[in-house]
Amino acid sequence: MPRHPDTVIAPNTVLSAARKQLPSPMRPGQCMSRSELADAVNATLDAIYSGRDVTAHYVDFRWIGKLERGEHRWPSAARRAALRQVLGATTDADIGLYSPRRSDGAHIVDGQLEARPGSWDETIHLLREEWHLLVQNDKTFGPEYALMGVSKQLGTIEALLHEVPETLQPAVVRLAAQYAESAAWLNQSLNDHYAGQRWTQQALFWARQIADPAMTAWAIYRSSQQKLAAGRFTRAVEQAEAALRYDQKLPGPMRAALRVQHAHALAGTGEHHAAMRLLDDAHSWAADRRPGKPDGEHGSYCTSGYIEVHRGACLRLARRPTEAIAVLDEALPTIPSRHRQDFASALLTKATAHAAASQPDLAAATAHRALRIARRAGARRVLDGLGQLGTVIRVHQQLPHVRAFLDELKEAS
Numbered sequence: 001m002p003r004h005p006d007t008v009i010a011p012n013t014v015l016s017a018a019r020k021q022l023p024s025p026m027r028p029g030q031c032m033s034r035s036e037l038a039d040a041v042n043a044t045l046d047a048i049y050s051g052r053d054v055t056a057h058y059v060d061f062r063w064i065g066k067l068e069r070g071e072h073r074w075p076s077a078a079r080r081a082a083l084r085q086v087l088g089a090t091t092d093a094d095i096g097l098y099s100p101r102r103s104d105g106a107h108i109v110d111g112q113l114e115a116r117p118g119s120w121d122e123t124i125h126l127l128r129e130e131w132h133l134l135v136q137n138d139k140t141f142g143p144e145y146a147l148m149g150v151s152k153q154l155g156t157i158e159a160l161l162h163e164v165p166e167t168l169q170p171a172v173v174r175l176a177a178q179y180a181e182s183a184a185w186l187n188q189s190l191n192d193h194y195a196g197q198r199w200t201q202q203a204l205f206w207a208r209q210i211a212d213p214a215m216t217a218w219a220i221y222r223s224s225q226q227k228l229a230a231g232r233f234t235r236a237v238e239q240a241e242a243a244l245r246y247d248q249k250l251p252g253p254m255r256a257a258l259r260v261q262h263a264h265a266l267a268g269t270g271e272h273h274a275a276m277r278l279l280d281d282a283h284s285w286a287a288d289r290r291p292g293k294p295d296g297e298h299g300s301y302c303t304s305g306y307i308e309v310h311r312g313a314c315l316r317l318a319r320r321p322t323e324a325i326a327v328l329d330e331a332l333p334t335i336p337s338r339h340r341q342d343f344a345s346a347l348l349t350k351a352t353a354h355a356a357a358s359q360p361d362l363a364a365a366t367a368h369r370a371l372r373i374a375r376r377a378g379a380r381r382v383l384d385g386l387g388q389l390g391t392v393i394r395v396h397q398q399l400p401h402v403r404a405f406l407d408e409l410k411e412a413s
Contacts, residue, residue, distance in 0.1 A: 014096030016068040018087040023255075025248040034061040034068070037086065040249075044082040047211035048170065054078060073098055077167040085212055088251075090128045090171045091121045120164055124171050127153060131178055139338050142378030143189035150186060154179045170210045177206035177215040184222050188229070189341060191380040197226055214254065217246035218298050224261050229381075233268030240265050253299030256285035260302060260310045267314035275314045282307045301342065305334025309346045316349065321356040328353065340377035344370045348385045355389060360396035363389065364405040371405065375412055383412065 022032040025040075032040070038059045045054045057078045066072045073096075075083070080092055089095045130153055138146035157176045164172050180203035187195035200222045207215035224239035240262035247255055263278035283289070288303040308331035315324035328350040335343045347370035354363035367389055374382040390409045396402045 010070045012068050012070045012073070012096040014094070015083075015087070018089065018095050019064075019068075021251060022087070023248065023250075023252070034064040037061075038064050040086045041079065041082045044085050044211065045078060048081055048085070049078065057082075067097075081167065081170050084171060085174075085210060088214055090175060091124050091168075093121055093125065120168050123160070124168065124175065127157065127175055131175070131182065134182065138186065138189075139340065142376075143186040143341075143380075144378045147183065147186040147190070150179055150183050154183060170212075173206050173210045174212055174215060177203045177210075177212065177219065180206060181215065181219050181222055184219075188222075188226060189379055189381050191384050193226065193230070197223075200226065213246040213249040214251075214298065217243045217250060217254065217258065221258055221261055224265060228261070228265050228268060231268075233265055236265035237262070237269060251299070252285040252289070253287040253302050255299075256282045256287065256307065257299040257302040259285070260307055263314060264310055267317040272314065272318040275318075276311070279307055279311050279314065301339065303334065305331045306342065309335065309342075309349065312346075312353065313349045316353045316356060319356070321353040324353040325350060325357065340373050341379040341382065344374040344377060344379055344382045345385075347373070348382055348389070351386075351389055355392055360393045361399050361401045363393055364396075364399065364401040367393075368401070368405040368408060371408055371412060387413065 019034070019037050020031040022037075024030045024032050024036055026036065027033075038061050041064075042058045045057055057076060059079065063072075067075070074080075075097070080097060083095060083097070084090070084092065087095050092098065130149070134146050134149045134153075137149065154176070157172060157179060160172050161169070161176065180199050184196045184199035184203060187193075187199060200219055204216065204219035204223070207219050220239055220243040224236045224243060227233075227236035227239055240258065243258050244262060247258065250258070259278045259282035263275040263282070266272075266278065267275040282302070283304055286302060286304045286307060287300050288305075308327055312324040312328035312331060315321070315327060328346060332343070332346055332350070335346060337343070347366055351363045351367035351370060354360075354366055367386055370382065371386050373379075374386065386409060390406055393402055394406065397406055
């Protein structure tokens with residue numbers, strides 16, 4: 001009699017691929033080994049179940065090997081929770097884990113692992129997919145539109161936190177942290193600083209609740225951005241350094257983004273040489289450094305071009321506006337056209353550099369271009385910066401480009 005399909009041993013390529021996407025904490029440039037994954041799982045078990053003796057659940061490289069070979073598909077709930085957290089997965093299905101005997105979770109359809117309709121796994125999976133869609137909505141339709149969806153789903157997730165089985169709590173808490181951090185960024189884009197800070201702290205609370213290194217680092221990174229925008233450079237540096245303590249546990253694009261933020265904050269304090277070195281280092285982890293889809297869910301925007309845009313910003317802070325303009329001229333064409341807020345922000349940085357270089361006509365022409373993009377993108381943060389620039393160059397309003405910019409700025413306000 002042939003064996004039931006669910007009992008056939010097949011390699012768990014999903015789990016092994018997830019492991020290979022993580023950097024080795026000990027061997028730069030290499031992926032995480034089975035032994036290193038086992039160590040990370042054991043450390044995460046201790047963090048999740050703090051104060052409890054979980055040594056009976058500890059694993060080693062042989063156990064990881066059995067999982068990857070498909071000899072074992074359904075570990076204990078504690079081990080599954082630790083694996084999901086280390087590998088950045090929301091559900092068991094995301095890392096190829098399923099129980100052939102269970103009826104409410106993942107099952108195999110045409111060789112692919114899928115969540116059963118109506119199961120908790122399906123609900124979590126759909127919310128995760130919705131998050132990705134809302135990220136794209138921010139790029140396409142602007143932060144105000146995306147924030148409506150994020151706010152609605154946050155309400156759904158907060159209700160789920162009281163309903164899901166205990167084994168799925170970490171997955172839902174991680175989703176909550178993810179959505180909260182997105183709410184922080186969207187409010188920041190809309191210039192609502194109080195709401196941005198409030199959601200950042202909420203994201204950090206949820207991330208720390210499940211000892212999730214990626215979400216904890218990303219929430220602290222967002223806090224550093226907020227401090228930088230407020231001109232609190234020393235605090236921005238401290239927060240960036242706190243986020244970098246998780247560096248070895250993060251995918252490449254996140255490591256690049258954290259270095260860029262640290263560099264920008266250091267430039268604000270006058271540490272210009274250190275800032276340039278960090279930007280050079282960030283290129284090693286840029287999202288476009290390797291072919292294919294960037295690893296992880298955060299920082300995928302941090303390409304080589306994005307890094308160079310921030311080099312331009314740091315050069316401007318170093319009072320080297322001519323060099324900043326040259327760097328930005330090369331970097332701007334590399335920013336994808338669909339990333340309208342990033343493009344408008346880069347144009348604002350270039351316009352500000354032109355103003356610092358005593359080129360008010362070029363500053364106005366560049367700012368005028370940024371203004372039109374920022375208005376379409378609903379980027380109030382950029383619009384506020386353009387308003388500040390308008391105040392600076394108003395003394396040159398006799399120049400045609402300056403007058404045209406100031407007239408359209410008045411219409412936009």
